[in-house]
Amino acid sequence: MKTYNNLYNKITNINNLILAWKKARKGKAQKDYVIEFEKNLKDNLLNLQKELKDQTYRPKPLTTFILRDPKTRKISKSDFRDRIIHHAIVNIIEPIFDKTFIHDSCANRKGRGNLFAIKRFDKFKQKVSHNGKLKSLLNNNQIEGYCLKADIKHYFEEVGHNILLTLIGRKIKDEQVLNLIEKIVALNTPSRESNKKGMPLGNLTSQFFANIYLNELDYFVKHTLKIRYYVRYVDDFIILNNSKSQLNVWKNQISIFLRENLKLELHPEKSKIIPLSEGIDFVGFRNFYHYKLIRKRTRKKMFQKINRFNKDELSCHNICEIFQGWQAHAKWSNSFKLRKAIAVKIVKLRHSKTNSLNLKTPFSLTNQCHSI
Numbered sequence: 001m002k003t004y005n006n007l008y009n010k011i012t013n014i015n016n017l018i019l020a021w022k023k024a025r026k027g028k029a030q031k032d033y034v035i036e037f038e039k040n041l042k043d044n045l046l047n048l049q050k051e052l053k054d055q056t057y058r059p060k061p062l063t064t065f066i067l068r069d070p071k072t073r074k075i076s077k078s079d080f081r082d083r084i085i086h087h088a089i090v091n092i093i094e095p096i097f098d099k100t101f102i103h104d105s106c107a108n109r110k111g112r113g114n115l116f117a118i119k120r121f122d123k124f125k126q127k128v129s130h131n132g133k134l135k136s137l138l139n140n141n142q143i144e145g146y147c148l149k150a151d152i153k154h155y156f157e158e159v160g161h162n163i164l165l166t167l168i169g170r171k172i173k174d175e176q177v178l179n180l181i182e183k184i185v186a187l188n189t190p191s192r193e194s195n196k197k198g199m200p201l202g203n204l205t206s207q208f209f210a211n212i213y214l215n216e217l218d219y220f221v222k223h224t225l226k227i228r229y230y231v232r233y234v235d236d237f238i239i240l241n242n243s244k245s246q247l248n249v250w251k252n253q254i255s256i257f258l259r260e261n262l263k264l265e266l267h268p269e270k271s272k273i274i275p276l277s278e279g280i281d282f283v284g285f286r287n288f289y290h291y292k293l294i295r296k297r298t299r300k301k302m303f304q305k306i307n308r309f310n311k312d313e314l315s316c317h318n319i320c321e322i323f324q325g326w327q328a329h330a331k332w333s334n335s336f337k338l339r340k341a342i343a344v345k346i347v348k349l350r351h352s353k354t355n356s357l358n359l360k361t362p363f364s365l366t367n368q369c370h371s372i
Helices: 008-012 014-025 032-038 041-054 080-098 114-133 161-171 175-187 204-224 244-262 296-310 316-330 336-354 365-371
Strands: 063-068 072-077 146-151 230-233 236-241 272-275 280-282 285-287 292-294
Touching: 008 014, 008 041, 008 080, 008 175, 014 041, 014 080, 032 041, 032 080, 041 080, 080 161, 080 175, 080 204, 114 230, 114 236, 114 280, 114 285, 146 244, 146 280, 161 175, 161 204, 175 204, 204 230, 204 244, 236 244, 236 280, 244 272, 296 316, 296 336, 316 336
Parallel strands: none
Antiparallel strands: 063 072, 146 236, 146 272, 230 236, 280 285, 285 292
């Protein structure tokens, strides 16, 4: 196995810190904390560099808030200067680890994402339903094949620090880099019980380290169990096969591997084997064989935003941007009528508020109504 040393100077290099600052501020340039940091940008970056070189850097306490969307999640946010450090680390070590990840690890990677995961799912379901000259459509309108849809219980809360650092240490042999990562992992833990377990949901490093941690599962699935049709998106994964009994065997083997090697558990209620004909809830859609539906909660969220706009809690600019982002996701499902109806509803509300459709917005919602 190839290992890497002499990386710390690359992380602390001022050009890398400038790049990290640019990435950390992306989409947040108008935030007060970014504006404040940039008032003395040169000095602040040089101070960060000095702290790293002197090894006196310490992350600031996390800011934690509760998000109900619809399930309750605790999101922890690092100070802006710490986010710059996170990007500086990931800039250097991500290329080292990314080449070791399997093709179908889809989250938080360049060239991947939920659309990539959906396309892989679509390809695999077709292969499963036709393998062995199976008929894809039975007389009772049922599709051949099954899916193990699995979820890891409380994943970000249960990641073991010692295991994570051991996995990183297999590739990274620079002690200064390992000490910096250990400091971030230990001091930025959201767990109140122990500083040896858990990562904050929301940090860039957490997203990246999550792939390193579960890369062990990916290798077990692909190289030990030799499962062909497997896709993972963070802590959710699916396995497709035309044998329900085989999926049960694999589920038990995976459960044992997670428990013994990564100190993790499959979620007992969210990990089940489902016929493909019933539709599989994966990366934002209910995936049937011949079509996709957008999740009910995703529809509900959009209507809630419209109600807030109607109550003047959101501006025309805000609702247009929200709709643009929502439609970019929804268009990959069979939702033409829904998207059209929502666009028309927003246009009518705008018209009733302004008596004009000529507002300066990021795009023409009126034209979009006609182009959906």
